[in-house]
Amino acid sequence: MDKLYRRTQILDLLGAEPAATQADLRRKLERRGIRVTQATVSRDIEELGVVKTRGGYRLPESAEAAAPQPALSVILKEFLREVRQASNLVILKTHPGNAHTVAVALDAEHWPEVMGTVAGDDTIFVATHGAREAARIRKKFLDLWAA
């Protein structure tokens, strides 16, 4: 149904407490009205870069301490690996562990097209109102990256 919503819920759940197994996480999603199979949870976990320890699935540790933020273009050149688009989403792939850094820098820009971002370990979802806006900011990313 709504992949982005489901993944946001996953991040929210894991932020609260780790999930012992994927089946456990699936049950917790179900309690929030989201019914999917373990296979889908497995795919979400991959995409979000969620990490597994013996204590269960957890969010990746946040990367860097606060420091004066370099310009977005510098950060992109440092961490960005790939830019994709899926209708109203732009998906940024970063080097492992640095999605958060990029997302923070992006949020600070306050681009009008950007309705929200969700960052995993090496993936960022940038939500826009529609595909038109997504295409526009996708181009902005590519331009800044190349700059």
Place this chain on the structure above:
Amino acid sequence: MDKLYRRTQILDLLGAEPAATQADLRRKLERRGIRVTQATVSRDIEELGVVKTRGGYRLPESAEAAAPQPALSVILKEFLREVRQASNLVILKTHPGNAHTVAVALDAEHWPEVMGTVAGDDTIFVATHGAREAARIRKKFLDLWAA
């Protein structure tokens, strides 16, 4: 045979590059002369707090930078054989083949007195500014070793 040594090697291997699966890690250990089953690797992974992402098994971010004290002292207890001093140099003798491992652990500490290290097969030169500093870190080594 030697659990501590094996686990040190696991940390060393994962520090260099992630391992795709436990079987993969088992093979890499075998190449270093350590033969155990995948089940044992699974237990080591639990004990060490190693983390799994879709990209394979990795060291937790916190272990790569933080928590150096235990790591170095463990490594010293395992590999160190002798500590000498020659004016502004401290010379560490290790068991054959493991000088590099010790040197890496030492470098990660970023001790202010240490200006640089050079590791051979079983010997490490630790350079300091002067004899006074060398004496200080020589004592640190001895304390950690005994700890």
Place this chain on the structure above:
DNA sequence: CTTGTCCATGTAAAATTATGCAGACCATTT
């Protein structure tokens, strides 16, 4: 020397996770 207790580890099976494939949808093009 023998017995009892820990530990570490292997073995085999259970449990969990990953994935090839096919169907359902959607949006776009012909």
Place this chain on the structure above:
DNA sequence: AAATGGTCTGCATAATTTTACATGGACAAG
């Protein structure tokens, strides 16, 4: 409308990981 191309997901199963149990070694006490 039909065809096309892409994405998402469930199903079934393969692949991987975890674990209950058994074995053997080391060590201390008797």
